[in-house]
Amino acid sequence: MSQHKELPITVAGAGSVGCYVGGLLAAAGRNVTLLTRPQLAKAVREHGLRVSDLDGRDITVAPNALSVETEPDRALGRARIVLVTVKSHDTAEMAALIAAHAAKDALVVSLQNGVRNAEVLRHTLGHDRVVDAMVPFNVVQTRSSGGAPRFHRASGGTILVEKGDGGLRALLDVPGAPVAEHDDIEAVLWGKLLVNLNNGLNALSGLPIVEQFGDRRWRGLVARQLDEGIAVLRAAGIRHAPYEGVPARVFALALRLPDALFRLAAKSIFAIDESARSSMWGDLEAGRRTEIDHLQGEIIRLAETHGVPAPLNRAVLARVKEAERAKNGSPRLPPEDLNGAR
Template structure:
């Protein structure tokens, strides 16, 4: 008697290219939403998840355990051969290498979406993948690894991707993970970069994000750093919009940070939800002895200022302190605001 063949899986194949904290969390929710997903990741991470499974949690009491039997895990790029959608989540410094692997292995019909920090990664991908549909993306929330295959989302927000064919944002949206599309991604990405400047301050402080935002001295420093960067972008003719709320112009955010604490808390609550234990990904990088993305954040602001004959002393100082912390390998230096401000 002939044995019936297994039914073909006609679902689009989504590959998370460079699955770290963001990639595992996003991938986990897509898996939970019945998508066909493969996590392309480092061998150490793959071993951890194969042993302990993938757990995703968040500030809103999400707690989901996913067995490795229901998704793919890969440590080599051959899995890209059957990809329909590739979500790139590597650090900015690894974008070029990942683009080369996509070019070597993925079919040209695969849609490539950058879910990375910084503003230049989609351009790097497109330059290396001229035959692909490459789209910029912006992830507003932060995710940290809690170890044991568990990844925790500490802040809120919807992922935004560039608008294109086939309603990709609608297709990817699942419970607890919503995608929006936008025709012009550049202002969104620059706005996210301005918000992400606090990643470094949070890493230098050693505090949780909630503790940091509850402190007026820290908020003053955040405000001054952002106001300096906004001035640099304006001088460079670059538009930015607030990623949490389009109703609030980005130039008002430094002023909001300087509001009295009771007023600030009320305003901030309408823009963002923050888990009590949330910290920035840069804090996690320092704690684990990894290189950060400081060059794509404060480093970029300093470079832009210099190109326009201007200076950005606060951003320069913060970048220098993060580089020192990277070299020391001792985690967060747990500085106070007055030890950073210039």
């Protein structure tokens, strides 16, 4: 692949992660188009967008530094690279739009949660056009009247893409959103899914992740979910890679430490901004459908197939579904409400 920085890149379904990555690509001189919702498109056209991170980076990308579109034909028709950042349940619809409007040789990269998005994209677009990838970090979106919407990376990590010719990695690798190749992206995605099981718990708690992890009762629930997930993947014969260098079992052990010891261990395991909450919390607050079926749902489907119990994952899925239907935001449950799931 050409590494030329003028190669047109469209971020398809640009929300928090898409605008953060797209904003940094534009700031680094890449030719970027955001395909996004009308309200966000209007704000970016008028004020640009602001990208910041927990390392102190804070950049405002001017409106004329990137293109913003709300119509798929206009956004996708010009693309040579399409970065898919929609929720997992919207992947099939986005694949159909890409097939209808993008060039037949446009390369498509999945920057999404879950483990099956590339498979869905390939079903419509073909195997050779799709590259799977994993985004490790959390992005918090805030908007203020009359100002540029802000997209703040609230945790660390390197975007991993499946191993290829290196041109894609070089094109996407920019300050603030580093990219590296990995030769077993499927194992990487399963490792990320195990960590992402906390998204549901965090959404139900309504707490910032730092505050949630400061409570040993919540950490115990996170560890139990990890234990269930690890047992299910072992029964299914599925490899899962360490997440940011930390094996899932080590993470589960660290979560069970007393508070003082956990705080010491956490400094070497992960860094996270005090403002960070899971994207699933944001979905509940906005009354949107969540990705719970693509996280806990994956573990539960495998558990049923292989006869492995996963009661806590089942309980979390059921409570998130209840909250989705209620459309009252996070239910802000105490941990005791889920402790009985055995």
